[in-house]
Amino acid sequence: MLEQLNNLPKLKKIIKIMQGLIFKTLLNRFYFFIKLAVVFVFMLFASELNAQNKLKTVVIDAGHGGRDPGAVGAKSLEKDIALAIALKLGHYIETLIPDVEIIYTRKTDEFVQLKERAEIANRNKADLMISIHANSVKTSTVYGTSTYVMGLGKSDDNLFVALQENSALRFEENVKERYNEFKGDTMPSHIINSLIQTKNLEYSLVFAKLIQDQFRTRVGRKDLGIRQDNLVVLWYTTMPSVLVETGFISNSKEERYLMSAQGQDFLASAIFRAFRDYKNKYDTGNLAFKTGKVVKYNPVDIVFHVQIRSSVKPINLKSKEFKGLLGVKELRYGGRYNYIVGHEYEMSKVLIKQKQVRAKIPDAYIVATKNGKIISVSEAKKIILEN
Numbered sequence: 295m296l297e298q299l300n301n302l303p304k305l306k307k308i309i310k311i312m313q314g315l316i317f318k319t320l321l322n323r324f325y326f327f328i329k330l331a332v333v334f335v336f337m338l339f340a341s342e343l344n345a346q347n348k349l350k351t352v353v354i355d356a357g358h359g360g361r362d363p364g365a366v367g368a369k370s371l372e373k374d375i376a377l378a379i380a381l382k383l384g385h386y387i388e389t390l391i392p393d394v395e396i397i398y399t400r401k402t403d404e405f406v407q408l409k410e411r412a413e414i415a416n417r418n419k420a421d422l423m424i425s426i427h428a429n430s431v432k433t434s435t436v437y438g439t440s441t442y443v444m445g446l447g448k449s450d451d452n453l454f455v456a457l458q459e460n461s462a463l464r465f466e467e468n469v470k471e472r473y474n475e476f477k478g479d480t481m482p483s484h485i486i487n488s489l490i491q492t493k494n495l496e497y498s499l500v501f502a503k504l505i506q507d508q509f510r511t512r513v514g515r516k517d518l519g520i521r522q523d524n525l526v527v528l529w530y531t532t533m534p535s536v537l538v539e540t541g542f543i544s545n546s547k548e549e550r551y552l553m554s555a556q557g558q559d560f561l562a563s564a565i566f567r568a569f570r571d572y573k574n575k576y577d578t579g580n581l582a583f584k585t586g587k588v589v590k591y592n593p594v595d596i597v598f599h600v601q602i603r604s605s606v607k608p609i610n611l612k613s614k615e616f617k618g619l620l621g622v623k624e625l626r627y628g629g630r631y632n633y634i635v636g637h638e639y640e641m642s643k644v645l646i647k648q649k650q651v652r653a654k655i656p657d658a659y660i661v662a663t664k665n666g667k668i669i670s671v672s673e674a675k676k677i678i679l680e681n
């Protein structure tokens with residue numbers, strides 16, 4: 295007992311150490327659970343983040359409809375072709391990628407306002423919008439496919455109504471009030487967030503390239519490239535969106551193709567494959583996308599150049615006669631060797647180019663080519679105006 299009493303301080307010490315150990319163990323356990331909880335929350339967050347990055351909802355928008363026929367061909371209406379391809383595309387996605395939700399802006403021959411189409415996509419928080427159309431110009435020889443992405447440039451009232459795919463507005467009421475903000479410098483609020491807008495445009499360009507690649511390589515359609523324009527239906531959407539021009543109903547051969555069940559199947563399956571590829575990239579976070587480049591062109595393939603020299607004998611392109619101008623090209627016509635610079639699709643742009651060139655070569659003048667062949671400038675202007 296005495297011995298024990300003597301050992302009391304020792305005992306107290308031991309108890310203290312043991313208490314400390316228990317406390318430490320408990321604390322360690324506590325930390326362990328905290329860590330576990332943090333990992334758990336993080337995993338939850340990560341899976342949520344991952345789920346957010348999956349392409350879950352797509353809006354398929356068949357252009358025009360109801361009282362708005364769209365382009366009018368000899369035998370067909372754009373609205374019917376657009377709806378047929380849109381439904382076929384939806385069917386492919388539904389069957390082959392069933393976890394994607396498909397929302398149609400219309401499934402029947404009905405009129406839907408342009409802004410409402412975009413709002414359907416916005417309301418449903420769609421990850422992608424595909425608008426399907428067919429094209430038409432006055433020159434019946436023009437054919438091919440193109441895909442539009444949203445333009446970021448300024449627009450004015452003229453452009454607003456001039457663009458063919460905005461022409462559906464003619465069938466709407468109170469257009470001025472409802473589309474008031476549709477002018478380049480007074481952007482709708484969602485566009486002000488330029489980071490999101492840039493990302494959406496980048497993604498749209500990726501998808502546009504996949505579509506055009508499919509059209510060209512798998513379906514054998516003429517590739518008229520990716521275009522950028524201020525189209526209402528793309529303008530108001532808050533997600534990546536494209537407008538596909540599946541062909542020209544003003545060209546009789548292409549109209550037949552667009553009207554045929556097989557042609558519609560081929561076009562829809564091409565857009566489907568592009569969609570599948572895009573979704574795979576999107577879902578795996580493969581952001582190293584190869585984006586499509588916007589190619590500017592006018593559908594009638596007319597280009598303006600500045601001619602700097604004409605000669606009966608060929609001249610070396612590096613000759614001092616060209617005053618160090620870059621990109622000099624030789625064009626043979628009228629039995630002569632002609633030398634040109636510049637490659638512009640608009641008269642206003644080639645006039646600027648001419649001004650620059652004239653600083654070095656004062657008598658430089660404007661020439662025009664159609665499909666690479668020389669035509670008169672007045673004829674070129676006339677063709678562009680007619681289309």
Ligand SMILES: [Zn+2]
Nearest residue numbers: 357364427428
């Ligand atoms: Zn259209």
